Amino acid sequence: MSRRKFLRRKQRIGSLDQGLALLNERLASPNPQRRSRLAARVGVQPTSKIARNVYYAPDMDGNAEPGEVVWVTVPSQPPAERSMLVVGRDQHVVIGLLISPDKTHSEDPRWLGIGCGEWEASGEPCWVRLDKTIHVPEIDVHRRGTILPQLRFERIAARLRDRYDWG
Numbered sequence: 332m333s334r335r336k337f338l339r340r341k342q343r344i345g346s347l348d349q350g351l352a353l354l355n356e357r358l359a360s361p362n363p364q365r366r367s368r369l370a371a372r373v374g375v376q377p378t379s380k381i382a383r384n385v386y387y388a389p390d391m392d393g394n395a396e397p398g399e400v401v402w403v404t405v406p407s408q409p410p411a412e413r414s415m416l417v418v419g420r421d422q423h424v425v426i427g428l429l430i431s432p433d434k435t436h437s438e439d440p441r442w443l444g445i446g447c448g449e450w451e452a453s454g455e456p457c458w459v460r461l462d463k464t465i466h467v468p469e470i471d472v473h474r475r476g477t478i479l480p481q482l483r484f485e486r487i488a489a490r491l492r493d494r495y496d497w498g
Contacts, residue, residue, distance in 0.1 A: 373405055374466035378491065381426070381464060383419055384498040385488045389478040395425045395469060398484050400450040402473040403427075403465070414450045415465050416479055416487070423469050428487070429460045436460075443490055449477040461490055 389398035395417045404412045415427030432451045436442035436458035444458050451457050479487075491497040 372468060373403065376464050376466065378462050378464050378495045382496045385418055385491050387481050387484045391476055395472050395474065398479055400477040400479055402475065403467050403471060416459055425467050425469050425472050427465045429465055430457050432457045443487060445483050459487060
């Protein structure tokens with residue numbers, strides 16, 4: 332193989348590797364530039380006002396789907412990155428339930444325990460808020476490749492069906 336062909340082949344392989352690395356970074360890894368960006372529009376609605384079918388369908392394809400845990404930088408003082416469990420979508424808007432490690436939620440009927448997982452770096456048990464849903468444009472969601480186990484999701488779905496008339 333001539334040196335010229337070798338260099339062209341090496342350049343193509345390098346470009347492919349760079350492209351794949353960039354794609355993987357954008358789909359699954361936290362992006363430092365995006366993490367600090369505030370969500371443009373974070374909406375909050377009572378869960379009972381948006382009753383819909385709830386189903387478990389995580390798919391690490393770049394879109395946030397029910398059963399996946401995602402992060403959103405919410406406008407607060409100071410801005411805070413919060414985790415939420417995806418329970419639905421409305422076109423390009425992700426619908427989720429807030430996740431919190433605050434132990435005071437253990438006695439609050441609006442919150443349901445989901446245990447420990449990758450959604451909380453400290454390893455502490457967490458709770459998910461059931462009575463309010465968060466609506467965030469998908470472009471403002473940060474993905475990290477975390478999925479809530481199906482049995483835990485089904486327990487949340489059952490509570491949404493029983494208390495909030497979800498399907």
